[in-house]
Amino acid sequence: MNYIYNFSAGPSMLPISVMKKAHQDFRNWCNLGSSILEISHRSKEFLELQKNSKNDLRELLNIPNNYEILFCHGGARGQFSAIPMNLSEKNSQVDYIYSGYWSKKAAEEAQKYCKTNIIHVLQEIDNIKYVLPYHKWNINLNSDYIHYCPNETIEGIAIYEEPIFKNKNIIGDFSSTLLSRVIDISKYSLIYASAQKNIGASGLTIIIVKKELLKKSKKFTPSILDYNIMYNYDSLFNTPTNFSWYLSSLIFKWLKKIGGIQKIEEINQEKSKLLYQVIDSSNFYKNFVHKKNRSQMNVVFQLKNKFLDNLFVKEAQLNNLYALKNHKIAGGIRASIYNSMPLAGIKKLVKFMLYFKKKYSSL
Numbered sequence: 001m002n003y004i005y006n007f008s009a010g011p012s013m014l015p016i017s018v019m020k021k022a023h024q025d026f027r028n029w030c031n032l033g034s035s036i037l038e039i040s041h042r043s044k045e046f047l048e049l050q051k052n053s054k055n056d057l058r059e060l061l062n063i064p065n066n067y068e069i070l071f072c073h074g075g076a077r078g079q080f081s082a083i084p085m086n087l088s089e090k091n092s093q094v095d096y097i098y099s100g101y102w103s104k105k106a107a108e109e110a111q112k113y114c115k116t117n118i119i120h121v122l123q124e125i126d127n128i129k130y131v132l133p134y135h136k137w138n139i140n141l142n143s144d145y146i147h148y149c150p151n152e153t154i155e156g157i158a159i160y161e162e163p164i165f166k167n168k169n170i171i172g173d174f175s176s177t178l179l180s181r182v183i184d185i186s187k188y189s190l191i192y193a194s195a196q197k198n199i200g201a202s203g204l205t206i207i208i209v210k211k212e213l214l215k216k217s218k219k220f221t222p223s224i225l226d227y228n229i230m231y232n233y234d235s236l237f238n239t240p241t242n243f244s245w246y247l248s249s250l251i252f253k254w255l256k257k258i259g260g261i262q263k264i265e266e267i268n269q270e271k272s273k274l275l276y277q278v279i280d281s282s283n284f285y286k287n288f289v290h291k292k293n294r295s296q297m298n299v300v301f302q303l304k305n306k307f308l309d310n311l312f313v314k315e316a317q318l319n320n321l322y323a324l325k326n327h328k329i330a331g332g333i334r335a336s337i338y339n340s341m342p343l344a345g346i347k348k349l350v351k352f353m354l355y356f357k358k359k360y361s362s363l
């Protein structure tokens, strides 16, 4: 089998050691002679997994005791609906920060349920995009919450500042952020992430929410999207995404072994720096995001000649560098380099980029 480096934006690659452990466990989990896919979520073994995974995540992210962790279904899109249903009051308004594709999609969903103020924060100078600093965000005093996305996965645009808004509920779509860098949970009221970027396999959605918010939801809220119900059942209201949950429990252990979030953040910084250096070192590759908003998770770039895009993706694949084509709405190239992408994969991509530039720079 050829070993490939998979730069897919999600589902994305998983650490080899985690995959090996899952393979080993597959037909005989916890010595039960059975796989986790076949075991009740009410079994003592699963309840043990539930407890340990919560503790591990709490430890990794330093989650304060007044926050609850929920393991839900439905991906980030499920949360786009759950958030306004659970956290907006009747006749109320909510603020949605628009910085790219995913934050816009979240706002469009919220519009179905409440008055949604869409606040544009993306600016451009000399073709370079940047996000306005917080003090320039046009926040409404009366809104129930502010929703934003600290890493726009498609455009490769990130917001690294921690929120500064006083007495405001800050909600964050951390789908391509969670576990990649240190964050101060106490700055947020609720953050959520679908698992298929940094946390494991798709299906599972992790929510970290301040307990005091777990009370009111709109009457019509489907029970599986109701935070209070999920909390009362400790995320076992209905059958959970057991395999995905199990995989993320392995990811948490793997991260702890590496040295935790601080360590993985250092590695992630080093990885993205290597790629941006190659991009900035010539006119052959171009990135149009201001340095302070460049994503460490999704490195997006264009080739000097866009007719070379397909050739780049094809030749890269022949070199075992997989899935480098960006989403069609953005075009160009995207290297998604989540926690599981090893430094060796980045070095191989850097080498390929230099080779490709040399070969085609006259075109």
Ligand SMILES: *Cc1c(COP(=O)(O)O)cnc(C)c1O
Residues within 6 Å of the ligand: 010, 074, 075, 076, 077, 078, 102, 149, 151, 152, 153, 173, 174, 175, 176, 194, 195, 197
């Ligand atoms: C991937 C992604 C989503 C969509 O996640 P689903 O689980 O497919 O609903 C939403 N927001 C961000 C920031 C993402 O990266």
